[in-house]
Amino acid sequence: MQNIYYEVGSLDKRCYEQFALSEDLLMEHAALALEKEITKTFDKNSSVLIVSGMGNNGADGIALARLLYKTYDVKLYIPFELKSPMAKLQLKRAQLLGVNLINELQECDIVVDSLFGSGLKRDLNEASQKIIETLNSYNSYKIACDIPTGIDFKGDISTLAFFADVTVTMGALKTSLFTDTAKDYVGEIVVANLGVQREVYETKTDLFLLEKEDLKLPLRDKKNAHKGTFGHLNVVIGSKKGAGVIAAKAAFGFGAGLVSVICHECVDLPYHIMQTHNLSENCTAIALGMGLGIYDEKEIENILQSKLPTIIDADLFYEDIIKIALQKEVVLTPHPKEFCALLNVCELADIKVKELQKNRFKYVEMFCKKYPKVVLLLKGANVLIAQNEKIFVNTFGSAVLSKGGSGDVLGGLVGSLLAQGYKPLDAAISASLAHAIAASNYKKNNYSLIPSDLVEEVKRL
Ligand SMILES: NC(=O)C1=CN([C@@H]2O[C@H](COP(=O)(O)OP(=O)(O)OC[C@H]3O[C@@H](n4cnc5c(N)ncnc54)[C@H](OP(=O)(O)O)[C@@H]3O)[C@@H](O)[C@H]2O)[C@@H](O)CC1
Ligand SMILES: Nc1ncnc2c1ncn2[C@@H]1O[C@H](COP(=O)(O)OP(=O)(O)O)[C@@H](O)[C@H]1O
Ligand SMILES: [K+]
Numbered sequence: 001m002q003n004i005y006y007e008v009g010s011l012d013k014r015c016y017e018q019f020a021l022s023e024d025l026l027m028e029h030a031a032l033a034l035e036k037e038i039t040k041t042f043d044k045n046s047s048v049l050i051v052s053g054m055g056n057n058g059a060d061g062i063a064l065a066r067l068l069y070k071t072y073d074v075k076l077y078i079p080f081e082l083k084s085p086m087a088k089l090q091l092k093r094a095q096l097l098g099v100n101l102i103n104e105l106q107e108c109d110i111v112v113d114s115l116f117g118s119g120l121k122r123d124l125n126e127a128s129q130k131i132i133e134t135l136n137s138y139n140s141y142k143i144a145c146d147i148p149t150g151i152d153f154k155g156d157i158s159t160l161a162f163f164a165d166v167t168v169t170m171g172a173l174k175t176s177l178f179t180d181t182a183k184d185y186v187g188e189i190v191v192a193n194l195g196v197q198r199e200v201y202e203t204k205t206d207l208f209l210l211e212k213e214d215l216k217l218p219l220r221d222k223k224n225a226h227k228g229t230f231g232h233l234n235v236v237i238g239s240k241k242g243a244g245v246i247a248a249k250a251a252f253g254f255g256a257g258l259v260s261v262i263c264h265e266c267v268d269l270p271y272h273i274m275q276t277h278n279l280s281e282n283c284t285a286i287a288l289g290m291g292l293g294i295y296d297e298k299e300i301e302n303i304l305q306s307k308l309p310t311i312i313d314a315d316l317f318y319e320d321i322i323k324i325a326l327q328k329e330v331v332l333t334p335h336p337k338e339f340c341a342l343l344n345v346c347e348l349a350d351i352k353v354k355e356l357q358k359n360r361f362k363y364v365e366m367f368c369k370k371y372p373k374v375v376l377l378l379k380g381a382n383v384l385i386a387q388n389e390k391i392f393v394n395t396f397g398s399a400v401l402s403k404g405g406s407g408d409v410l411g412g413l414v415g416s417l418l419a420q421g422y423k424p425l426d427a428a429i430s431a432s433l434a435h436a437i438a439a440s441n442y443k444k445n446n447y448s449l450i451p452s453d454l455v456e457e458v459k460r461l
Contacts, residue, residue, distance in 0.1 A: 033192030153359025155179030179313025218255035230257030231419030250412030287415035
């Protein structure tokens, strides 16, 4: 996994103060990383439009123009008067070489957006909006310097933003690149070293980007084993029975030795999934909430009081009764609307989905501070998995998963790993990665995946 930071200004400062590096030196490395992104794919003489703003983001772009001059067909466009001393110095250097400025935007093979970076403070004015609109309309390969212009430090977009194919981000990864809103704009994210290796530049953090290697699939390395060795998950079936059945099937496919559903009515089950009325004697984990609907309060209260590892989803996030479980190491898997309801039930915040989506990290932190034992998995385009002070980001999911039932599969996968003895945080991380990576392995198209396809892909991981 990789480190993420809310801001990197303090890391830059550390470079100046502790390692005697200069702003100029850091910026030269920023420009070199942008140059590398171009030279690795594009032939000499390709045309490069660089659009530079008045601050240091613009300065990075101007330094890039100098580096590319004479080998690439560089067109440098500076729409506003330069403000930062570094931008002025970079322009002087570039002009001494012979780099000329262009007076209007021109479509090129490559576009580099260095209009605004981490210093974006206000809404983009009309002139900047027009520039971004024009750049977005080009068929060029689009590179964002540090962060696509229009995305602010919280990862929010007030008017519009640059659509990048790749974002070369300076020094380290920032949370602003990992909001659900930013996901459509950032493209591939590449981190530029700023004169020292990342291990040196970075300091301790509680925020992490998950990678494929962080997926720990169930390991059946014991020879002397039987079905009981791999746990017994009980899935509580509610009034929308399908949800629990999907979860049960997913859990079985992901390695649980035994899976039973707790249901008091007749339910159509595959032959390998059992039905029971109460928690099984050898039950090792519980999944409940998916499709629960109307429920027997006493029964759910009893289940929530159980000491067994538990994953809770869906309808229960709207109910006061969930508070019974929040002092334990349970896994909760709400989508944004359910998380808003949960924040309300827990008297933490009374907010709408829009506010949550603008501040996902903040509300996740707030919840985990009050309930440090709980493992929270907040669904979304980028899933956040958190416990106590740590937050892990899973970016592997895609709109292939935007289907009823995808969340039920996830609930089953978490339950399966809990039943097999994974710690709750590890279960949430590996289940979330398996869920998203399995969906990305589904190659037919991006619209037709159904829960059973997803389970099949999970089986093939
Ligand atoms: N160590 C370092 O510093 C390193 C920095 N690096 C690079 O520097 C970038 C950060 O540079 P930065 O801080 O100068 O901010 P930047 O994004 O260029 O914009 C600030 C300017 O824009 C203006 N402005 C803001 N919003 C506006 C709006 N809506 N509409 C209009 N104007 C607006 C604002 O004006 P003001 O608010 O002051 O009036 C100010 O003049 C960072 O992303 C990275 O690429 C790398 O080289 C590595 C080393
Ligand atoms: N655009 C998307 N990008 C990434 N993941 C997505 C996207 N849309 C949905 N998902 C994932 O699919 C699952 C949907 O869960 P949920 O909304 O609870 O569905 P349901 O309750 O119908 O099963 C979540 O894990 C979510 O993160
Ligand atoms: K930018």
